[in-house]
Amino acid sequence: MKTTNTIRRPIRTALAVLAVAAVPVGAVAVPTFAGTASSATIRTAATTTACPSGWGSLPESGHRAGNLLYDRSLSNVRAGRHACFDRLVIDIRGGSLSYDVRYVKAVSMDGSGAPVPLRGGAKLQVIVRPPDYTPAGQTSYWPANRRELVNVTDYRTLRQVAHAGSFEGQTTLGVGVRARLPFRTFTLAGPGNDSRIVIDIAHRWTASPATTACPSGWGSLPEAGRRSGTAASYGALTNVRAGRHACFDRVVVDVRGGYLSYDVRYVPVVSMDGSGDPVPLRGGAKLQIIVTPPDYDADYQSTYRPANRRELVNVTGFRTLRQVAHAGSFEGQTTLGVGVRARLPFRTFTLAGPGSNSRLVIDIAHHW
Secondary structure: OOOOOOOOOOOOHHHHHHHHHOOOOOOOEEEEEEEOOOOEEEEEEEOOOOOOOOOEOOOEEEEEOOOOOOOOEEEEEEEEEOOOEEEEEEEEEOOOEEEEEEEEOOOEOOOOOOEOOOOOOEEEEEEEEOOOEOOOOOEOOOOOOOOOOOOOOOOOOEEEEEEEEEEOOEEEEEEEEOOOOOEEEEEEEOOOOOEEEEEEEEOOOOOOOHHHOOOOOOEOOOEEEEEOOOOOOOOEEEEEEEEEOOOEEEEEEEEEOOOEEEEEEEEOOOEOOOOOOEOOOOOOEEEEEEEEOOOEOOOOOEOOOOOOOOOOOOOOOOOOEEEEEEEEEEOOEEEEEEEEOOOOOEEEEEEEOOOOOEEEEEEEEOOO
16 A cells, blocks of 8 residues: 655646645645655645734644544644645544644653653644544554654754554654744545644744734633613524634624623533533633523523534634533523633623624634
8 A cells, every 4th residue: 555656746626726725814825745655745835925823832622523434543644834834734534533732741652651752842742533543453554654754854843743652542643843833723624524634833933913913901710791671572592603803713692682691701611501411512621601591582482493502603623612512591591612722811792783682792812
């Protein structure tokens, strides 16, 4: 299955579209590929040097749902260069995956706990599920050198990419980085039923340009408030939405009728209304949102019917949000659980409209 010859070939149109889609806004790249089938190196030549800002160095974790009918396994690790960052790509056979990426003092081998030697001033630990073997126990990834998964000679940020073991359903990689530099992590679908984890590590810390100056003064302490409305109008929660901004991710809760009250806070665990059962949430921090009124009307008819109560909105690719889940509507109030990348600052406010209705808005910053 291994190919020892170097392969250079034009990129087909479909692959070119995917490559451009993965490049940040403001930087158009034309990539070429070089390397073996087991460890390809992606080289990109940007036509502009405008670099993205707002990345951070706090832990990032996430999940991509896939078709559980397909066997899942890690199949390849690649690296590439960009004008503003170095990129690590992990290929997954089968669409479902989860990841945790963070700077650590030392990366340890799965199972034995022995330290993994890594070059560079900082060490980035990448834990990926699934493992690098199939359910039948057959290896799905055969690196020629487990201490040098890809050749990162002359890279500006990457110093080494090493395999730290695959054990109990997960694979650990150790990444040697020049210094503790900001990074971002996201997932991509394809090709076919497969998926990819992408980790971009910046060449340097970049201040936010004036055009995208982010608000300051937000915090991570609890926030509570209310908006007065017409008492004659029985309030009910009708929708939950999410959106992305240059500086933050936004959750919007739509309420029929002008009156609402809220309590928003970070908690160790979000619990289901009534039963008290814990609500599983992806991400490094959990934000609990309690909203009055409930999601049913005066006749106890449901006013909000999400297709999936564990995934109220699709937040794939969001910088901060990892999951938005319904935690029940009980005794006149509704609870939502929000999985966040880390305990990041937020702000909460209400808006009037449309008509006699109102909205609760929670903005969660991309970084401190």
